[in-house]
Amino acid sequence: NAGVMQNPRHLVRRRGQEARLRCSPMKGHSHVYWYRQLPEEGLKFMVYLQKENIIDESGMPKERFSAEFPKEGPSILRIQQVVRGDSAAYFCASSRTGGRSYEQYFGPGTRLTVT
């Protein structure tokens, strides 16, 4: 049973370009969460999605960031017009269902470097 998969593992973008990060949840999981970890800092929640629905985006920056989890295919975190401050590790997690009694399983992360 494959775990949470994220690609690419490393992504380099120049300032002003777009970054697309992909996350495939574990088999049987329909809930996806995105977290960001800035250098030398802790993980911060960004967004929580179910298929075709955004459940909670309270941690998403107001501009340039968007996320989706379509009916078919992986979840996508999209960052438009990247800036140096977007350089971070972005982790995706999935759970079988939502709610506080279900554990989240994390992927290996995508390391974004903005030059």
Added chain:
Amino acid sequence: DAKTTQPPSMDCAEGRAANLPCNHSTISGNEYVYWYRQIHSQGPQYIIHGLKNNETNEMASLIITEDRKSSTLILPHATLRDTAVYYCIVRGNGGSQGNLIFGKGTKLSVKP
């Protein structure tokens, strides 16, 4: 979600038990205690969670006090590969029900 307090760092000798404490004095009755760890640069790894009763799995044991104001994660025979930052998270029924709130955690160093 209730706030948690953990020591910033701990050392443990290889082969000995590692006991990681966590205080969560404001926990409410329907909040779960979760433990995750992050080995350098990797994605966080789920370890264990519990509500009231003590729990054990192949990785660790979780001891929750009767008043639920604190808990201890026990790694019975620590190895060098257990060196990581360990996060104690109390997860309640906030608006999202989804997100985990990671604090600073405890940096566990297992030494030979």
